[in-house]
Amino acid sequence: MGSKDEGRSYPADTLGMDKESMRRLGYAAVDAVIEHLENKNNEPAIDSATPDSLLNALGGALPEQPKASNESFDLLVKTALHHQQHGDHPRYFARVPGPSSFAAIIGEWLGTGFNTIAASWPGGAGPSAIELIVIDWLRQLMDLPKDYDGVLVSGGSHASLTAIAAVRGQWGDGCVYLSDQTHASLIRALFTLGFPRELIRVLPSDDRYRLSTASVEEAIANDLQCGRRPLMVIATAGSTNTGAVDPFHELADLCEAQGLWLHVDGAYGAPAALTDSGAQSLTGMNRADSLTLDPHKWLFQPYDAGCLLIKSGVLEPSFTMNPEYLKDVQGSDHAVDFRNRGFELTRRSRALKLWFSFRTYGVSKFREAIEYSIRLAEFAEEYLRKDTHRWEVVTPAQLGIICFALRGQSAQEHELRAQSLSESGFACVTTTKLKNRIVLRLCIINPLTTQRDIRETINRLGE
Known part of the structure; x- marks a missing residue:
């Protein structure tokens, strides 16, 4: 039997798939994605299934021998990938949508296809250079000083965890101040890093659901009086519940005076700074000592x-x-060496898709899309206010988010209407809780969403 050492020609696939089969599957994957993107408006905004039904359809005995690739391909596309939330659907308004662009998808595919790693400069010089460039582009877009570093991670939870760990690693334990509207992942990060509960100050938000500078100042004074050391204030640029923006200038002044670190969670709202109206809402955000943002949301x-x-x-x-x-x-x-800027040693390149999409569309296209979403949320508020006998605007449109309620209806009724609409497949809407009140919420960041989508969604919720 011949040795694999004979000759210098290697198969294209590690496990021996011939190149024609590789091309066939690759082209089929591209076709399936484009078909999904073209027809997503006609598909459910969210579709789920019972664990038993999906496990039975996709599982079975361990496949010791190969199965037909077309059969497995269809199961992936039509069953596994169908049953999920479709954050790129124009009427997906729950949590925070994820309407990805095609150029970004291509950048992601290329990174996967070339098995890209971005852990060290010698091991990944090209991908590391791309990441440094993208980080600097994001720094410029956020109007931060030149002496800021950065790293790309999986999302806002990981980014804030990394920031808090770094600050604690340099300055040790201390009290952390945040509001009841701060994203839950920040509190989880503090617990994960071993912050004791007695050092975490969750302060009540003000009547605009913002972190109150006065309450932070009072809490700091109390801790100093008790011999505890203040360490960090966590502010929010576009809260998940309401899109509220904390008073950055006031908080930054306080932090500078007290020698505290100011961390801003901009996972959702920070990219709004690309627009004139968003930059006005986010004034002072560039005074943060650390800032997170999620390109898989509004970028x-x-x-x-x-x-x-x-x-x-x-x-x-x-x-x-x-x-x-x-x-x-x-x-x-x-x-x-990016492995030395966070917890990950083995780390793929998340920068390729950003680099390619920024160059493909130009930042102006992103700016226009974000501005459109901000205006569309304002349209939703205007539409709700036209029927004040039926609707109450609970929080105004802020950075693409609006909360509202049906007058005279219970919390359970709001939850049932949101669930019913989501189960219909027409749109995905959820409720949220604001100071013990259950309200309906729309998060509008998809530039494909139309005014008609907004009107029909609100009308169906009100029927």
Whole structure:
């Protein structure tokens, strides 16, 4: 039997698939994605199924021998990928949608196809260079100073966890101040890192659902009086519930006066800074010591892509790891090894899709799309206010989010109407809880959504 060492020609596929089969599957994948993108308006905004039905359809005995690839392909596309929330649907308004763009999808595919890694400069110089460029582009878009570093991670949860870990690694334990509207992932991050509950101050938000500077100041004074050390304030740029923006200038002044770190969670709302109206709402955000944003939300990237932007000189001292088995992939003094900017050692390149889509569409296209979404949420508010006998606007349109309620209806009725509409497949809408009140909520960030989509969604909720 011949040895695999004979000759210098290697099969294209690691496990031996011939190149014609590879092309057939590859073209089928492209066709399936484009067909989905073309027809998503006619598909359910969300579709689920029971665990038993999906496990029976997709499972079975361990496939010791190969099965027909076309059969498996159809199961993936028509069953597995169908039964999920479709965040790119024009009437998906729940949580935060994820309407990814096609150029970003291509960038993601290329990174996967080339098995890209971005852990060290010697091991991934090209992808690392792309990531440095993308981080600097995002820094510029957020109007942050030049002396800020960054790293791309899976999302806002991971980005904030990384920031808090770095700050704690440099300055130790201390009290952290946040509001009852701060994203739950921030509290989880504090617990994950071992912050004791007695150091976490969850303060009541004001009547606009913002973190109150006065309440932070009072809490700091109390802690100092009790001999506790204040460490960090966590503010929000576009809260998930209402789109509210905390008073950055006031909080930054307080942090500077008290020597505290100001971390801003902009996972949802920070990209609104690209627009004139968004920048006005987010004034002072660029005074943050660290800032997170999620390109897989309002920058139209496929999951997953989160970014941490942070003052220089904090990440590497906290995360640098150069054991003997990594000496051959340790960069020079001027090169960046991204494994030393966070928790991940093996890390794919999340920057390729951002780089390719920024160059393909131009930032102006992103700016127009974000501005359109902001205006569309304002249209939703205007439409609701035309029927004040039926609807109550609970929080006004803020950065693409609006909360509202049917007058005279119970919390259970709001939940049932949202569930019924989502189960119909026409639109996906959820409720949220604001100061013990259950309300309906729309998050509108898809530039394909139309005024008609908004009107019909609201009308169906009110029927």
